[in-house]
Amino acid sequence: MGDSQSEELIPTVNSNQQVIIETQGLTREFGDTVAVDSLDLSIRRGELFGLVGPDGAGKTTTLRLLTGLLKITSGSGSLAGFDLATQPEEIKRHIGYMAQEFSLYSELTVLENLRFFSELFDVSAEDFSLRSEHLLEFASLSPFRNRRADHLSGGMQKKLALACTLIHEPEILILDEPTTGVDPISRREFWDILAELYDNRTTVIISTPYMDEADRCSRVGLMYEGRMVVCDTPEAIRGQLEGEVVHVRPDDWQAARVVLGELPGILETQSYGESIHLLVDSAERRIPEIEQALKGKGVGIKEIRPAPARMEEAFISLIRGLAAHEDTPEKT
Amino acid sequence: MYPRHVFAVVRKEIQHILRDRSTFVLVLLAPTALMLLMAYALTVDIQHVPIAVLDYDRSSTSREFVQQITAGDDLDLYAQVSSMEEIEALLMRGEIKVALVLAPGFARDIRSLRGMPLQIIIDGTEPQSGAFAVEHVGWRAEEFLNQALSAQMGALGVPQGISQPIDLRVRAWYNPSLKPRVDMIPGLISMVLGFPALSVALTLAHEREHGTLEQLMATPITRAELLLGKMIPYVLVGLVNVILIPLLAMLLFRIPFNGNFIVFFLLSAVFLFAILGMGLIIGVFMKTQPAALALSFLLIFFPGFFMTGIFFPIASMPEVMRLEALALPGTHYAIITRGVFLTGVGLDVLWPYGVMLAGLGVIFLAIAGLFFRKRLG
Incomplete structure (x- = not known):
């Protein structure tokens, strides 16, 4: 539905950047359920794109489709110039993906976890020692480098997971609810790291249930029942609030x-x-x-x-509007 | 195929085995411990079977026969009874496992060389004791008859030299005392080496349950790299057991090791490759650890126990089961272990089994690779 409009509303800051993630009519069905329904997405290099929506809206499925972990039912898409349907393995080299239930190897230490992922992504030993120092510093994990992952706090585990997805310096970072269940201070630290990435022009696509986080994105897509309902800057979405x-x-x-x-x-x-x-x-x-x-x-x-108006009001109002809209035709 | 990817998984997996206590116990201690337990439990020699005797003859000959049979540690005379009802009551209460009925005319029939009218009743709910008693009684009865025969012959003036009608001398080669332990233990090795296979199935299911597999799928690692990386560490820990278990068998159970250890080690590595292939298939198909555990018992341990010829000779199985047995790595490995331990044969005899194991391993790994997808759902 409103996706053709949202295309025009991409903020001008990004308009000189090339499109790095693009989908047309991206659809994924599980049996009779349409988890993602003809999604048109266009994300430019360097964006910090937030994906919000209630549970079951199709956020996780969308992100898994973008990483090539799930097969597309219909439609098409490309990331960093590689086709989603035919080149999932090439795409994997260019992205960093943090699954919703990301879990580290609990018996490995912080540094061992980092090294493991660096080897899978063919990071050279020299690059690894440079980047791991930087990332550990960055995530304030340096003092814990030799601590086992299962002896870290929840917030530290999330930061380590983020570091693991960054060790190969991906062009695109795909994060599925990385801060769910994390205390506010760790959440803030996590976002400070993301903000720095944003400055470095890494493209980030992140799903979140927190509206204050959506407010920190350069653009937000609101999903509802598999469809992209609104896709715009946080300011514009707040502005759409009627009343x-x-x-x-x-x-x-x-x-x-x-x-x-x-x-x-x-x-x-x-x-x-x-x-x-x-x-x-x-x-x-x-x-x-x-x-x-x-x-x-x-x-x-x-x-x-x-x-x-806060993002939260705009969000709840939009969702309630949609739910009401959907109920009426059934009653009449 | 990047060796660095494989090595990364191998190192991670070894760190996991060494640092996770339950995995460590499962792959490094459980096989040896189970081996000990099974070796003691499954190979206990049967002794002191309680029997009842119903002697209708009440002659000195019948009394002498009963006395001879119950001498020694094999059968114990629990009761002398006077009716079949008493025998049944004792059997039902489980106080005896075997009853002997000596028919009227027992002494007379022996004296006139008409044979020995003897009935043995065994408790069919515990056939091992019964079978043991039947064998023992049969052997003693034959001896008793021979004695009676030579006594008769002597009385008739026939020279003693030809008193034995049959002179059958049994020699059990490779296991001279026919001790069950000696043939069981090498067979049991193939059973307990199923544990590394169980572990590899569990570790794949564990990664799936904990979300680390989804994370791995989003990296450039290939399916072959991941499966090989998972397999190699468990082959290595399996080989630690391959060294420990023969030592244990030789020191504790005095099992001979007549063959070449290098041959045994090499063929064991091939066996581990095959059985771990089965483990990987289980890990690829099962989504959770309990499911992987259950299927491991159905596919690895249960058939490994009953269908690989450790207990029951494969030749006596129905044809379908014999074919299935051929597809089980344990079948070929049981032949290898018995061959190396007891017969002392080398590669010249055992190579076909090694080839079969390698072939099975390749097939299993191919199946696992074919069905393992780097995709979800």
Whole structure:
């Protein structure tokens, strides 16, 4: 669907760069299920491309198709100039792939894991000693070089996994939810490494369930039920949000939810602790109405103000819109 | 084929074997330990079988016969009974395994050289003891009859020299005392060397379960490089066992080693190559470790035990099973181990079995390579 439009919206920063990942009508079926449905993707060299979407949207299948690990049902694609259907082994030399359930060889040390992958990717011994020093430094793993992988913390394991996929200096890095289940500090460190790669013009395609991470990408593709629904810069996606966000902090959260649920002009409500985020058609018009309605029911307001739209609101609103859209034709 | 890729996998796998305690035990200690256990358990000599005697004759001859039969450590007289009902009661309670019934006229028939009216009842639920007793009684009865015969002959004035009607002298070559251990142990070696094959199946399934295989598939390593890299370390640890087990067999069980050790070592390496090929096939097809374990028992251990001629001679199997036995590496290796240990034959006799093993190994590896895909789903 909206993919022909998204082509035009590729940010100008990248437009002078060549397209390095391209798919046309990429489709993968598992029996009767269409996991990836005619995906058109065009990613330019040096992009940091985020793939978001609910579980089961087809993110992992898409990434596995791009690495050549899964056979294409129909459509075509190319990475770094190699054809997905016919040259999967050539593609593997040019990419670094970190599977969702990446697990290292737990009995091997940090350095041994790195060396193992360097040998499989034909990195010379000299290059290995240079790059491993750099990568270990980079991932703050230098003091742990001789520690067994299973004695590292979860965050350190992820950083080591990333280092393993970088040891052959791939042109394209494909990361499948690399930060899921990682503590916030390690997550931040992980992204700082990615940001440096982005500066080095390595193309990165990353899937993530975290919206703050999507915000750090140069472009985000939102997948839903196997299709690419939106593909744009984070700013543009936030801008697509129809309506504005109002932040309310009532003194009685329970009562406020009931009152707000009956008000006109409120498109979405999301709770954040004691606060409620309301997606409204117009903040300027609705804020006085909300204040009046809450006061009328005896609910005190500690704070009410317009809030900037976050990726999360845009994302949830888009998904709910799609789900509702899909339900209606069935009912009629 | 890049040797560096193969070597990288070999080194990683050896580090895994040496550092992962359960793998270490499974491939390096389990074969030797199991060998010990089986050698003791499976080769216990049968002794002191409890028997009951129902003597309808009650003559001095019958008493003498019973006394002769129960002398020594083989059969123990548990009870003298007076009816078949008593025998059944004892058998059902498991107190005796064998009963002897001496018919009326036992002494008279022997005296008149009409034979020996003797019935043996054995507990069919435990045929080993029964078969042992039958053999023992038969042998003692023959001896007893011969004695009676020569006594008669002597009474008639016939010279003693021709008193033995049959003079059959059995000589068991290569295992003079016919000790079961001596022929079992070399056969059991092929069984316990199934452990490296089990391990290689488990390690492939382990990588699949833990996601490292997906990671490997996304590297430029080829299928052949990966399979060879997986196989070589387990051939090496298998060869450690090939050195340990004969030492154990010779020192602990006093099994002779009549052949050439180099020949044994070489042919064992070929056997490991073949059996590990089977392990790789299992690892390629099975997605989880429990499944790989179950199939290893079905394809490696169970047939290795019952179909390779260790227990039952292959010649006595139905034709279909004989063909299946030919496809099992253990069948050929059992012949090799017995040949090297006991008969002391060399490559001049054993080379066809080595060739068969090498052929099987190549076929197994080809099947594993053919069905192992560098793709998911």
